[in-house]
Amino acid sequence: MDVPGRIDHTVLGPATTGDEVLGVVDEAVEHGMNACVPPCYVDLVADYAPETTLATVIGFPQGQHATETKVSEAERAWTDGADELDLVANVGRLKSGEEDTYEDEIGEVVAATPMPVKVILETSLLSDEETRRAAELAVAADADMLKTATGFAEGGATVADVELLSEYLPVKASGGIGSWEAAKAMFDAGAERIGASSGVAIVEEWAAAGQPSTGAGSDGA
Template identity: 65%
Template sequence: MNADRLASMLDHTVLGPETTFDDVLAVLDDAREFGMNACIPPCYVKEANEYAPDVTLATVVGFPHGQNTTVAKRDEAEDVWDDGADEIDMVINIGRLKAGEYDAVRADIAEVVAAVPLPVKVIIETALLTDDEKHKACELAKEADAAYVKTSTGFADGGATVADVELMAEYLPVKASGGVGNWEEAKAMIEAGAERIGASSGVAIMKSYLAAQE
């Protein structure tokens, strides 16, 4: 691991309900400085792409609860692609998963994957699922040709854990998101199999990594 490699694995994130474009600009400036990606609300993607075309932009679809209709998720994915998004993090329909409506969950993911030529990371919200449900969610994401599975939105009680990353990595590359605040925590997730880290603490992770190298 070196600083450039770590930065390329970090999705520096701002997704709170009160997020302003000034907040997005700050994240984009941080991402540029350290070489990180940025994960921002869909409403700001067009302006963000114009401001920082060199930053890899991820955005969210069906966020944060995943209860949007499949058509709405598909249309949102197409909209943010048109606006310049590079990657999409979509939330599964958690209620349908828990009800055993697996065909509907698979189709929901597949519609978004098929709608855009972008990597789609599928947020399964691990804190709300049993281990059996986590396995099933990852299986469905893989069957739907998703690029990644992602642990969390950051809006449920609980975020990424080493155990969940290990479980999910059996199926697809993993984005560990939620509660990762420094290099030691990020390192634990990477060692468990995470290939991306989503965090509002991207700068803190980079600075703690650099300090550990001194």
């Protein structure tokens, strides 16, 4: 799979409009990327670009929704036509030692639909030890992928975090990745996927550099 097909071109700002979402989806279609959009626009995109892999977010951006709310969000996203879920884990539960609650919530969302679930850990808020424990709990909950950040907390993806997380599950690097150079560093660290609002710039810079299609663990996205 080539680089564009492993980029989630993303628009998740609080003032995002339907027209802006469709513009991002047009870019995703033109450049062969996936799209990640707010939950309220999933049905719009599913009808507009049914062939585009469509992700949406659950419990976004702080992860502090009630578990039942997250499950309901997941079920609605499935009904509306999403293909993948990016679930914000509850960092506070993890930090307070409520590991069973943290894991159980992830597991309930995973079980709610057939869609792959990427668990957003918000690694910039965690120590390495906490990051490892969060990854272990996500694995135990049958998550499909680990994602570094929402982009709405301090900090974003780092090479060190991607290297650590890739020991556990495939990784989606997200947060502050605005260029091919930055994306390539994440791919080289082991990222399987990139989440970025700068997907077009990344793909165009990649193409201009004459980069070949690539697999995970080298230059793949």
